[in-house]
Amino acid sequence: MSEMFLIIISAILIENYIFVRFLGICPFLGLSEKPSTALGMGCAVTFVMTISSAATWLLYHLILVPFHLEYLKTIAFILVIASLVQLIEMFLRKSVPALYAALGIYLPLITTNCAILGSALLCIQNGYSLINSIIFGFGSAVGFTLAIVIFAGVRARVNFAEPPTCFKGVPIALITAGLIAMSFFGFQGIKLPL
Amino acid sequence: MNNIISAVVWFAIISAALGLILAIASKLFAVKTDERTEQIIEQLPGANCGGCGFAGCAALADAIVTGQAPVDACSVADDKNIAEIGRIMGVPCETGKERFRAQVMCSGTNALSKKKYIYEGVSDCVAANRLAGGDKLCPNGCIGLGTCVSSCKFDAIHVVDGVAAVDYDKCRACGECVYSCPKHIIKLIPFSANYWVGCMSRDKGPITKNYCDAGCIACKLCEKACPTGAIKVTEFVAEINYDLCNECGECQNVCPRKIILSNRSQQKSGK
Numbered sequence: 001m002s003e004m005f006l007i008i009i010s011a012i013l014i015e016n017y018i019f020v021r022f023l024g025i026c027p028f029l030g031l032s033e034k035p036s037t038a039l040g041m042g043c044a045v046t047f048v049m050t051i052s053s054a055a056t057w058l059l060y061h062l063i064l065v066p067f068h069l070e071y072l073k074t075i076a077f078i079l080v081i082a083s084l085v086q087l088i089e090m091f092l093r094k095s096v097p098a099l100y101a102a103l104g105i106y107l108p109l110i111t112t113n114c115a116i117l118g119s120a121l122l123c124i125q126n127g128y129s130l131i132n133s134i135i136f137g138f139g140s141a142v143g144f145t146l147a148i149v150i151f152a153g154v155r156a157r158v159n160f161a162e163p164p165t166c167f168k169g170v171p172i173a174l175i176t177a178g179l180i181a182m183s184f185f186g187f188q189g190i191k192l193p194l
Numbered sequence: 195m196n197n198i199i200s201a202v203v204w205f206a207i208i209s210a211a212l213g214l215i216l217a218i219a220s221k222l223f224a225v226k227t228d229e230r231t232e233q234i235i236e237q238l239p240g241a242n243c244g245g246c247g248f249a250g251c252a253a254l255a256d257a258i259v260t261g262q263a264p265v266d267a268c269s270v271a272d273d274k275n276i277a278e279i280g281r282i283m284g285v286p287c288e289t290g291k292e293r294f295r296a297q298v299m300c301s302g303t304n305a306l307s308k309k310k311y312i313y314e315g316v317s318d319c320v321a322a323n324r325l326a327g328g329d330k331l332c333p334n335g336c337i338g339l340g341t342c343v344s345s346c347k348f349d350a351i352h353v354v355d356g357v358a359a360v361d362y363d364k365c366r367a368c369g370e371c372v373y374s375c376p377k378h379i380i381k382l383i384p385f386s387a388n389y390w391v392g393c394m395s396r397d398k399g400p401i402t403k404n405y406c407d408a409g410c411i412a413c414k415l416c417e418k419a420c421p422t423g424a425i426k427v428t429e430f431v432a433e434i435n436y437d438l439c440n441e442c443g444e445c446q447n448v449c450p451r452k453i454i455l456s457n458r459s460q461q462k463s464g465k
């Protein structure tokens with residue numbers, strides 16, 4: 001039980017995907033204009049990442065390992081994740097059209113999102129069990145959501161702050177992201193007995 | 195060898211299983227769309243040029259179905275398609291809307307116009323325009339690097355001898371090249387119009403004469419010759435008002451610089 005707790009804390013704060021591992025920067029910058037869309041993207045990523053962690057773990061341990069195909073795991077994972085995203089896209093289009101419209105192009109972009117693939121590969125690399133993999137995937141995605149929502153909140157205020165013209169738009173967003181990343185590095189001081 | 199076979203077999207199985215799941219899901223989660231949308235998309239040209247102001251042909255079809263756009267919003271589709279869209283929507287629709295075409299208002303080919311420097315940068319007019327307004331001395335001349343060519347979804351505009359030329363049969367008047375041209379020298383004119391002024395230099399006569407042999411010197415001979423007052427010289431360049439032009443060709447006859455061009459004369463000079 002304590003191990004699961006440690007994995008979650010570590011995935012959300014200490015090894016935060018965006019601010020520490022620098023994975024998934026594209027949706028992070030693209031969808032952080034409004035906190036509401038950021039939250040929607042975060043939910044989509046959480047959903048996909050949790051399920052894909054389970055699916056890729058099963059694929060790896062039930063098919064790839066017994067048949068000595070571990071060296072093909074990246075390709076296999078991409079295949080599974082792409083199909084999963086397709087599935088989720090169809091599901092959202094049917095049941096939550098508003099979210100589907102809000103996510104727009106970014107939902108298909110999850111297909112090739114390095115954060116999702118990264119979480120699947122890290123689970124294998126860290127040698128997690130199935131339950132721990134799911135928890136790790138979920139925790140990482142919550143960390144992603146936390147990061148993107150915090151960033152969207154900051155960005156909403158930066159819009160009113162009148163930065164110098166040369167910093168307007170993306171430059172000030174990147175500087176803001178850098179400052180938040182520095183604050184997240186503060187969590188590096190916590191050494192968890194993993 | 196065994197390794198390769200098992201890899202191929204297992205990946206085939208995984209892919210087939212995923213494909214099957216997706217196929218089932220697409221049936222399960224099928225969204226009912228208005229069938230008229232699909233029908234209208236079929237009638238639209240499918241070039242997604244954006245000339246109508248919507249994100250693409252599918253977006254326009256949506257807008258037509260929901261009533262946000264008129265049935266003849268597409269400037270590219272021909273009369274038959276527009277009539278068909280009108281029939282799908284149950285709206286009577288007047289066909290025979292006047293067709294337009296793009297026209298590049300410059301005839302300063304490499305041989306006729308002078309250059310101020312040799313440009314060796316990115317092959318793009320917008321980039322060249324940033325460097326002191328392009329390599330031609332004329333501030334309103336075609337740069338000829340083909341930004342309009344790459345913007346055209348219909349392969350209707352090509353650079354010939356340093357000046358862009360429109361293939362009238364292919365041009366659907368979507369206006370993409372008009373927006374893309376950094377010199378703003380492409381205009382949409384009525385398809386039937388025979389004459390146009392092949393210059394947009396807004397400099398005084400002697401200056402224009404200095405840098406281009408095909409420049410309007412604002413002599414106003416065409417203005418005096420025109421029986422209907424359709425051609426006027428403003429800002430040192432002649433311009434034809436197509437609402438008044440009766441295609442008599444007097445302006446072409448009197449122009450000392452031979453820059454009032456017609457469909458026939460352009461074809462004769464060989465595009």
